[in-house]
Amino acid sequence: MICKICNKEGARIRQISRSYGEGDELMVVEHIPAVFCPNCGESYFTAATMEQIDLALSEKGRRTTSRRVPVVAFVE
Secondary structure: OEOOOOOOEOOEEEEEEEEEOOHHHOEEEEEEEEEEOOOOOOEEOOHHHHHHHHHHHHOHHHHOOOOOOOOOOOOO
């Protein structure tokens, strides 16, 4: 796959998770296909992936499952 940032061959798709929002509105979207480039070190979502993320977040009530997860605060 060709990287859209550096235009070099070698970019790969990886499945990642990202959190959106905060507090009671915090949501985690899992299994997002992200493009990673070993040449330039950049990672990005395609426009189609971003549309699907927006759709998933807008359909929060229909597409979610709840899980309890431990949360650790970073302290300097």
